[in-house]
Amino acid sequence: MHAVTGSYARQNFVDYLGAKPDSISHGVPLEDFGHGHPDPNLTYANWLMSCIVAMDLISELQVMVCL
Structure with a gap:
């Protein structure tokens, strides 16, 4: 941003x-x-996608631990 x-x-x-x-x-x-790059699309925002994927994995692990 x-x-x-x-x-x-x-x-x-x-x-x-x-x-x-x-x-x-x-x-x-x-x-x-x-x-x-001013356009945060998948081509120029690899760092953002990496963070989102990491958060998804953490969320899935937390759900698995809670089950």
Whole structure:
């Protein structure tokens, strides 16, 4: 979210939805998009997909432990 939407991440996710402040990644708007691509699609956001896949695996493991 290094684009203009980065400044809204904290307000929307933390202030309104109650997410933890450390759950915001790349929340500071940067002129060069943090040396990344401004379009966070699957081609340019491999790090984001890796995080999502890792969270899915952790969630599945937590469900398995709870069963």
